[in-house]
Amino acid sequence: MSEVLEKAEAAEEEIRHLARVQGELWSELPNDLYIPPDALEVILEAFEGPLDLLLWLIRRNSLNILDINMSALTRQYIEYVEAMQHKRLELAAEYLVMAAMLIEIKSRMLLPRPEKVAEDDGLDPRAELVRRLLEYEQTKLAARGLGELPQAGRDFLTLSIHIPQLAAKRLPQVAPDDLLLAWGAILKRASMTKHHRIGRQELSVREHMSRILKYLREAGRCQFSDLFDPAQGRSSLVVSFLALLELVRERLVDIVQNEPFTPIYAQIHTQIAVAAEHAEPA
């Protein structure tokens, strides 16, 4: 499209040039419609349509737009259109409609006009054409005005300076409900297993399991009674005890008592046989 625009642009430039260069010539021979053959195409491309061409003819011939000499205008217009038809047929449709309209107006002008205002209200046959020409000329000038307004990107730029990244990276936020939803998604996808039997009570058991493991990781082993804090209340004691039992059941923690009535110890589970077998460094 820009190619077309550029071409039209160039053509417009050309016609201004031509009009200026040829202007004197035409003023000497006002009725001569000779157009250099090479220029015709350029000139025609520069017109935005029949109204534009008519306006140009009117102005070139210094015709009064409000009192157009229809025969002169029609003759000149039709000569252009005929030339145009030889060159660029596909342009002609709208121009031909206009030609027909001009001829019609011209012929109506030739009819004797009633002395008194008659049934057709004495409307000048040119009225509609003049209205359209004026409206078009106004649009044309307005368009030129718009084109001259400063335009963002062409005549000025808006600003946007750099905003340095924050030193602290933004971290995703997670709400507790997101975890619930995530769990729901797992359930929906996976086949059920006993894993999913988790309620409030069991969750606190698991929390204590983590607590005990963390504690034993630091301490290695400790007295059984050290794992319980009576200050936390009875339910906490029960949950801690359940947690310990679960740890033992899952073979994460061993409870050992070397002899009856000696202190009971809790320690991280070690399976001597397994440990030896795998010779895994701790």
Place this chain on the structure above:
Amino acid sequence: MQNPLNLDEVKRVLEAVLLSSGGALTLAELKRVFEVELGNDFLRRALEGLKSDWRGRAVELVLVADGWRFQTRPDVQPYLDRLNPEKPPRYSRAVLETLAVIAYRQPVTRGDVEDIRGVAVNSQIVRALEERGWIEVVGHKEVPGRPALFATTKQFLSDLNLRALSELPPLPELARDLIPQESLEEGAVASSS
């Protein structure tokens, strides 16, 4: 972070915000920047102050259709062009005339544009203007075919440095008033004025 309450500190923040925003900001958006609620008058005073602080520089603070923004002055454009030789194309007469009809007579259908210009409107022209964000369909005319009604956008005003349609250059006084239908008969009289 302390809340800025004095005019200078507000101006300092507004300057940074407007320079980095990449587009115009409305008064409401600028208000949101501050933790404390600032009055419109106070904010406007700060903006006007900032505007006059920048007077004479190659960048200016302007109020356009979609708010306040900093922009370069046209006189430095030649320098900027040397840095970025690629410019948006100049629009052809066909594009500008189509735009002019839409801008001055909106809302209009494509048929209205064609009536006024006297030629068919290439659909590429309409699309180009839509893609530029300058015109948009604002409805449909309730006639057979329900043709789209076009109007210009805020972006159009903003890109042309205007606050409102009323700031468009006035239409050249030519038609209508000059030629009431009746007086066409005495066309010569009207034209002699």
Place this chain on the structure above:
Amino acid sequence: MQNPLNLDEVKRVLEAVLLSSGGALTLAELKRVFEVELGNDFLRRALEGLKSDWRGRAVELVLVADGWRFQTRPDVQPYLDRLNPEKPPRYSRAVLETLAVIAYRQPVTRGDVEDIRGVAVNSQIVRALEERGWIEVVGHKEVPGRPALFATTKQFLSDLNLRALSELPPLPELARDLIPQESLEEGAVASSS
């Protein structure tokens, strides 16, 4: 267009060019802006002058690896953030599910997580959660390979605004029982409400 030759005019142009460029500009690029050939020293003097003109403002001129640019100072960041409440990034489903399994089933090994989720767990996910300080290794399971046992941390509770794990939303009743697949769908629906 006159060629600017004095320092002030060069600074005025440089300011507009740098403010509108949208990125850092090298000395070579800045030189290209001017029709007349400016010496590097002269240009650098202008840039240093501009830099000190901006001292104290909320925007600063800095020299970075790829050239000179204007940028906002960190102290106005909170204001900019209020204007563009950038949506914080979200964790992927895989991360959230891994975290959920660790939170609800702790202490668990990575193998446990994989069993429950039914897919392999990317080690990056585990590392990301560790780096976030939300999970930690609390021991090793005494099975071949001694896999690490993961549990959530105090930090996790604190970041999620919880006092204890028991404050996590209870899992839906349906999920607690071994139930046929059909009703699982209902369970999922219930949980998403």
